[in-house]
């Protein structure tokens with residue numbers, strides 16, 4: 437069988453893989469990406485958060501993405517009944533980027549691949565990693581090409597960025613089911629011809645349909661829009677018909693977006709993903725690191741997936757380069773603990789979104805501007821700033837503040853005309 441050699445082999449050409457490979461290549465290592473599909477390929481996850489910009493800058497990819505003219509994203513709007521809570525990323529607690537993009541991922545991911553190639557990374561499409569021999573100091577990865585032929589690639593390090601496939605965790609038996617309850621998402625791209633002018637038109641919205649069900653609306657610069665319904669799988673059982681009929685029926689129930697999307701053309705039959713949250717018990721090992729979705733995916737509600745992909749891809753590549761250069765790396769502290777700390781913070785916000793506590797804070801009658809700035813930093817992805825109390829005390833704070841809001845709002849006198857029951 438044919439054999440070749442590289443310094444760092446990356447499995448998967450999503451954002452985690454391309455950022456990791458570009459960063460390793462910039463640091464002087466030969467990086468090669470093996471990707472199963474042919475690009476551009478569809479993947480969901482179209483709303484980025486500003487922290488991603490730091491990673492794209494590190495990987496030298498910011499300019500290339502900027503040329504794509506994707507819809508800029510400066511904040512996010514959350515809607516519940518007649519209440520609207522808008523976050524502006526420029527009004528926040530932690531320093532960093534104040535904007536990012538909303539983009540069809542097929543185009544975004546393709547551009548990252550093209551830029552990685554321009555920088556010197558070798559990328560092979562329609563090539564699948566089928567086996568890995570991790571026993572010696574040199575890792576031996578078997579790949580299969582579209583024509584059925586195979587090759588062994590020797591490398592000093594493997595970065596697994598294979599997303600939902602979790603190639604290494606599956607082979608090593610380290611996949612773990614999520615601690616979050618299973619959720620279901622149904623989504624589609626559609627024409628957005630009735631998009632209102634200005635801020636309301638381009639801004640991403642998260643609409644609470646009922647406490648455990650929400651709708652995303654992500655307008656793109658190409659005149660199309662991504663629509664998705666997410667939450668408790670039981671909710672979907674109340675609807676009959678095709679996926680398109682189900683999404684249309686749910687949108688009909690929503691007073692905010694009913695008119696904008698009534699009768700709009702769907703660009704494909706809506707897709708469904710279920711029970712997508714999962715993780716791995718080992719984030720690193722001798723000569724390998726797991727990055728991106730392969731490590732853990734929580735939930736789409738705060739658009740943190742791509743940020744975790746690029747954060748972990750960027751960091752793992754830098755640590756791998758240091759290790760290959762002979763430095764001692766404390767993977768537990770510098771990689772696992774660092775990533776897990778932020779995963780735990782987002783986990784609190786995901787759980788408290790679905791149980792309603794965070795919704796109490798977002799939709800409180802009286803908004804505290806300081807709290808909003810601190811939450812804005814979290815929504816922007818700056819979740820490592822221990823000066824931010826909503827990072828430091830995430831679990832305690834969200835439930836304490838929610839309790840206070842519930843008590844205050846229940847204690848308010850009934851408005852005139854409200855009958856005592």
Ligand SMILES: Cc1cc2nc3c(=O)[nH]c(=O)nc-3n(C[C@H](O)[C@H](O)[C@H](O)COP(=O)(O)OP(=O)(O)OC[C@H]3O[C@@H](n4cnc5c(N)ncnc54)[C@H](O)[C@@H]3O)c2cc1C
Nearest residue numbers: 448450451452472481483565598599601728729736741742
């Ligand atoms: C319903 C839903 C909505 C979401 N919305 C958002 C959002 O708005 N914003 C956000 O940031 N995130 C969102 N996400 C999460 C987002 O999809 C992922 O976090 C992100 O794509 C992870 O990137 P990645 O690079 O880790 O993996 P991927 O982008 O999935 O890339 C992995 C690549 O590995 C390749 N691969 C797999 N197996 C092999 C193999 N054996 N050999 C070679 N290659 C292989 C795959 O073909 C794929 O191209 C959402 C997720 C869901 C489920």
